[in-house]
Structure formats: structure tokens, C-alpha cells
Amino acid sequence: MNNSILKSADLKQTKKRTIIITILENAAAPLTAEEIMELSSKELKMSFSTVYRALNALADKNIVTKTVYQDGKLYYKIHTHSHQHILKCTKCNECIPIDSCPLESLEANLCSETNYKITGHNLEFFGVCPKCQKKES
Incomplete structure (x- = not known):
């Protein structure tokens, strides 16, 4: 499913983006970039800046949504419309x-x-x- 999401958004399919999308699809609740980075480290080590860049690219294409919650942290989830x-x-x-x-x-x-x-x-x-x-x- 990740391939079609990225392709339809006209984004290059990379292993990092695919891992991030998979993590968000399997998450029971929205996640912070730090949580995504921690979960992704089981498959591929990524820096904070790499995770943020990938999340921003996915948000720009409406693949993920970002919301600041009451705790002041930015959370990401798959955009379900x-x-x-x-x-x-x-x-x-x-x-x-x-x-x-x-x-x-x-x-x-x-x-x-x-x-x-x-x-x-x-x-x-x-x-x-x-x-x-x-x-x-």
C-alpha cells in the first residue's frame, strides 16, 4: 500500500518513507517524530532531521496530518480524510x-x-x- 500512496502523491519511494508510513499505519494513536524515530530504528537508523524531513514531505502531500496536542508536542498520523x-x-x-x-x-x-x-x-x-x-x- 505504501508504494501506491507515495506514487499517487508523486513522491519518490524510499525505504525511509516506506518505514515511516508503515509505522503510522500500524499505530493505535498519533505519534511524535521521536516515537517514529525510535520505532524505525528497529529496521533502519534515521536521524531526527531525516524523520522530520520525511514527515514534512508526507504532510505537504496530505499523506500524514500533524497536530499539536495539549502537551505542546507535534503528533503525526496517516491522513484518513x-x-x-x-x-x-x-x-x-x-x-x-x-x-x-x-x-x-x-x-x-x-x-x-x-x-x-x-x-x-x-x-x-x-x-x-x-x-x-x-x-x-
Whole structure:
């Protein structure tokens, strides 16, 4: 699948890009560049600058999306052309995707009230997961 993604975006297929796309496709939650670099080191050693350049090239072609979360870090995920919200543990950073969007009606109301064409939104919930709660007890 990586070959067709890169080809359709008119990007050269490199081993580094292919590894990064595979890591993001298999990730349960968005990842930082540091996490991607760490995971990629099992297959191919890459520097931070190489990972950032590859991620920026993939983001420029809408293959990946980048979002700054509440913790101030930049996270990357495969662009699915749909949005998704997450519930994130503040202790272990486990992320659970939220299947529904509680903001759809608010977004529609804002569009009609302001005449804006809203192109997206971001919503994060934070808390402590059950495993971390047990550890704290």
C-alpha cells in the first residue's frame, strides 16, 4: 500500500518513507517524530532531521496530518480524510480513539451563525486510565 500512496502523491519511494508510513499505519494513536524515530530504528537508523524531513514531505502531500496536542508536542498520523478525537491518559500517554464526534452539531451551528466554512476541529479529552488508577491506589 505504501508504494501506491507515495506514487499517487508523486513522491519518490524510499525505504525511509516506506518505514515511516508503515509505522503510522500500524499505530493505535498519533505519534511524535521521536516515537517514529525510535520505532524505525528497529529496521533502519534515521536521524531526527531525516524523520522530520520525511514527515514534512508526507504532510505537504496530505499523506500524514500533524497536530499539536495539549502537551505542546507535534503528533503525526496517516491522513484518513476523516477526523477522530482521542481520550489520552495523562500518566502513561495511552490513547483511545473516540468513535463519534460530539462537535458536529456545534460545527453546523457555527457555520450558519458566522458564515464560516469550517475546515476542521480538534478535541482532546485527558484523564487517568484504569491501569494508572490502580497503580496510584
